[in-house]
Amino acid sequence: MSICYLGGKFAQLSKCRLPVTDMAVQRGVAVFEAVRFYDRKLFAADLHLARLAESAKRAGIAAEKVLPLLPEIFSAGVKMEGCPDEGLVRPFITGGDVNDKGRFPEPRFFVIFGAITKTSEEEHRRGAVLVPNRMERPYPLCKSTNYLFALIPLSSADRLNHETLYMPDGEITEAMTNNFFLCRGGKIITAPVGRVLDGVTRKVVLTLARENGFVIEERCPKVEELAGADEAFITGTVNEVLSVVRVGDTTIGNGKPGPVAAHLYRLFLANIGRWLSD
Numbered sequence: 001m002s003i004c005y006l007g008g009k010f011a012q013l014s015k016c017r018l019p020v021t022d023m024a025v026q027r028g029v030a031v032f033e034a035v036r037f038y039d040r041k042l043f044a045a046d047l048h049l050a051r052l053a054e055s056a057k058r059a060g061i062a063a064e065k066v067l068p069l070l071p072e073i074f075s076a077g078v079k080m081e082g083c084p085d086e087g088l089v090r091p092f093i094t095g096g097d098v099n100d101k102g103r104f105p106e107p108r109f110f111v112i113f114g115a116i117t118k119t120s121e122e123e124h125r126r127g128a129v130l131v132p133n134r135m136e137r138p139y140p141l142c143k144s145t146n147y148l149f150a151l152i153p154l155s156s157a158d159r160l161n162h163e164t165l166y167m168p169d170g171e172i173t174e175a176m177t178n179n180f181f182l183c184r185g186g187k188i189i190t191a192p193v194g195r196v197l198d199g200v201t202r203k204v205v206l207t208l209a210r211e212n213g214f215v216i217e218e219r220c221p222k223v224e225e226l227a228g229a230d231e232a233f234i235t236g237t238v239n240e241v242l243s244v245v246r247v248g249d250t251t252i253g254n255g256k257p258g259p260v261a262a263h264l265y266r267l268f269l270a271n272i273g274r275w276l277s278d
């Protein structure tokens with residue numbers, strides 16, 4: 001069961017429609033967020049809202065009238081009967097019908113409240129496999145709805161693959177919907193914000209890792225470092241912390257989920273409460 005806030009009111013998601021004239025449909029102009037809620041409490045909503053503002057700005061979408069409305073819509077929505085106890089709030093801001101040479105002065109917005117398809121126990125036990133994608137994700141600080149160029153390399157790969165991993169020019173940036181981390185020589189290596197999206201889960205996991213004495217190096221891991229890595233993992237709102245055991249043909253470590261990811265995942269689960277709000 002899912003509900004959606006659109007045009008000033010909540011309705012059943014299946015009843016909600018976007019006009020075919022919207023620039024989201026015609027030109028792929030839309031930005032969004034996925035905010036987790038646990039027991040109807042929002043996880044790091046302020047960080048997601050700040051990033052949504054940043055994404056809209058970078059996309060030329062005039063979101064200043066929309067953004068202040070969202071906190072109240074979020075808290076009203078998660079309390080509604082049609083909303084599950086645990087799931088995702090997904091606000092979208094679209095380009096609307098007016099394209100003024102790359103400026104979008106009259107955006108539309110809607111907010112979906114729905115269940116989440118969690119990472120299966122089995123995938124956590126087995127670890128994820130990623131498909132190489134040799135391109136750079138354009139405008140890394142913008143969380144746009146356009147995932148087409150991350151999905152294309154996935155479509156021809158084995159169905160066991162989790163998602164694609166951007167690897168432009170021998171460097172590893174991020175995965176399709178997750179940030180990427182490599183563990184090597186006692187350090188955790190991850191691409192700096194700016195080369196990649198400012199992932200909320202990335203930020204939380206790095207905070208917890210630093211608090212617990214892990215050494216972090218913020219630079220893009222090299223593709224050639226994959227083979228000699230001890231382990232790798234990804235972080236994101238849906239997957240939380242998930243081990244990566246293979247990238248393309250390259251097996252990582254012993255091909256099994258490693259202890260650093262397991263430790264950080266335990267820390268993440270134990271500390272969720274620190275980032276929750278009503």
Ligand SMILES: *Cc1c(COP(=O)(O)O)cnc(C)c1O
Binds near residue numbers: 175235
């Ligand atoms: C959403 C997303 C992430 C992860 O961000 P979270 O805030 O942790 O969910 C990382 N990279 C890309 C490209 C994304 O779209």
